Amino acid sequence: MEYDYVIVGAGSAGCVLANRLSADPEVSVALVEAGGQDDKLEIRMPAGFAKLFKTDYDWNFTTAKQGEMAGRELYWPRGRVVGGSSSLNAQMWVRGCQQDYDQWEIPGWSYEDVLPYFTKAERRIGSNHGGVYGSAGPLFISELRSPNVTTAAFLKACEELGFERLAELNGRSNEGYSPTPVTQDRGRRWSAADGYLRPALKRPNLTLITEANVDRVVFDGTRATGVEHSGGAVLRARREVILSAGAIGSPYLLLRSGVGAADELRDAGVPIVHDLPEVGKNLQDHLSSGVFVTCKQPVTLTKAESIGNLLRYIVLRSGxxxxxxxxxxxxxxxxxxxxxxxxxxxxxxxxxxxxGLTPPTGHGLTVGVVLLQPESRGRIGLNGREVLIDPRYLAKEGDVKRLVAGLKVAKQVFATAAMKPWAGGPMAPYDAPESDEELELWVRDQSKTLYHPAGSCRMGTDADSVVDPSLRVRGVEGLRVVDVSIMPTLNRGHTHAPAVMIGEKAAELIAKTPS
Structure with missing residues (x-):
């Protein structure tokens, strides 16, 4: 039960680390995952991801009541399975843009610095204008095999509104419109577990431990020496413990282990290992609103689960x-x-x-509106010994104004000539708000997470940051955080791609560290 490296969390970054670190036959690696194996059909079948929500494959988190959102508690799904949220997500591979990484202003983490790690991960199937994507990496990045006829109409509507068509979405600038690149291989989900973990499990120096919920990091003084998981078993780490448990799990484990704000730890009855006040702070998420309309023709995903479509998927991997x-x-x-x-x-x-938990009553279309750069900041904390999730959505007025402006554009999309054959009237619960006041009320009453929490173990060069630019936790030894919790600010994209990039870069940083 002793290894060189113990990695907590078999999600996007954890799978990358397990593969890259175990490539050295001289080291031993343990990867510990709270969930079970990723062998369910709804994981493999791209359209099935919503069927996994609020099941054993999902952490099924709930936020604290949100004062600026009608006092609502919001549901946050997160993957509790091998592959983590890359086994539950909508497979959208969206890196963000150059500004996202340059604005961090951290040595070694500019856009030019991180770009090679994106391309190292990618195996682009399909178009690759300008060589934007990598072509030999572990993750298949493809085009959808059977896009819906209304998706072409949406793209035509964007053209009609004067937006720029992107030759490839994941270049230096992402301003414009595009079909979505997806992590699929011939119509099948291709998760981080598929690309990175499964090939590496053939190595004798990599051990995957599933259904083992890690309770805390074990310290000898201020040096991390292992982790204790459910049942009281301890996995020892000769070199490093690496937390890749995500923007909720990683700060929560630090707090449970005595690394965090001293006052908060005392209140929770946790012995203090190191007073690090910013643990759990700086939490950000992409908040999403939307416009829903009926569809005039029966061509949408409402009837996607028919026997015919299921057979077409199983036999042809299409449809x-x-x-x-x-x-x-x-x-x-x-x-x-x-x-x-x-x-x-x-x-x-x-x-x-x-x-996707509410069955549709008829054919309809959605344009979701996502706030990419929230000004509001929340926190992950302890509620006794349980996790507290308080994103403090819409605490800053600018966030509301941007979402209202985005809803106005979404309404314009459905008003175009391109969408006229398809888009009908409003579809419940959408009630077609018109004024800024009505749109703001819609935002507060109906917005939901887009599943991209990040930032809660902020990386920085300042003494207040949780991890340094090498992702080492400040004030202790032998402990790193490697996941999207280290991002100082959210990217203008989705978080699966940066999670993989962070894993790739961290693996190099760790491998270069003297043993």
Whole structure:
């Protein structure tokens, strides 16, 4: 039960680390995952991801009541399975833009610094204008096999509104519109576990431990020496413990282990190992609102689960069940003062209501509106010994204004000539708000997470940051955090791609550290 490296969390970054670190036959690696194996059909079948929500494959988190959102508690799904959230997500591979990484202003983490790690991960299948993507990496990045007919209409609507068509979405600038690149291989989800972990498990020096919930990091003084997981078993780490448990799990484990704000630890009855006040702070998430309309023709995903579609998927790996739901995107600036896009539109050729948990009553279409650069900051904390999630959505007025502006653009999309054959009237719960006041009320009453929490173990060069630019936790030894919790600010994209990039870069940093 002793290894050179113990990695907590078999999600996007953890799978990358397990593969890259175990490539050295001289070291031993343990990867510990709270969930079980990723062998369910709904994981493999792209359109099935919503069926995994609120099941044993999901942490099924709930936020604290949000004062600026009608006092609502919001549901946050996160993957509790091998592959982590890359086994539950909508497979959208969206890196963000150059500004996202340059604005961190951290040596070694500029756009030029991180770009090679994106391309190292990618195996682009399909178009690759300008060589934007890598072509030999572990992760298949493909085009949708069977996009819906209404998705082409959405793209035509974007053209009609004067937006720029992107030759490839994941270049230096993402301002414009594009079909969504997806992590799929011939119509099948291709998670971080598929690309990185499964090939590496053939190595004798890599051990995967599933259904083992880690309770805390074990310290000898201020040096991390291992982790204790459910049942009281301790896995010892000769070199390092690496937390890749995500923007909720990693800060929570630090706090449970005595690394965090001293007052908070005392209140929770946790012995203090190191007073590090910023642990759990700086929490950010992409908040999403949307416009829902009926579809005039019965062509949407509402009937995707028919026997015919299921057989077509199983036999041919094509048809509606290969959809990732978010089939096209547009990244826009709501004002010329924005340095880069601040709003994302996501088109779904179906009524994606209540995270897909509410069965649609008919054919409908969705344009989701995503706030890309929230000003509001929340925290991960301890509620006794349990986790507290308080994103403090819409605490800053600018966040509300940007979402209202984005909803106005989404309404314009459905008013175009391109969408006229398809888009009908409003579809419940959407009630077609018109004024800024009505739109703001819609934002507060109905917005939901887009599943991108980040920032809660902020990386920085300052003494207040949780991890340094090598991702080592400040004030202790033998402990790093490697996941999107280290991001100082969110990217103008989605978080799976940066999680993989962070894993790739961290693996090199760790491998270069003297033993």
């Amino acid at each position: 509606m069940l290969t959809t990732n739901v978010g089939e096209a995107v547009a990244f826009l600036r709501t004002s010329p003062e924005e340095p880069a896009p601040d709003i994302e539109l996501i088109f779904a050729p179906g009524p994606f209501i209540d995270h």
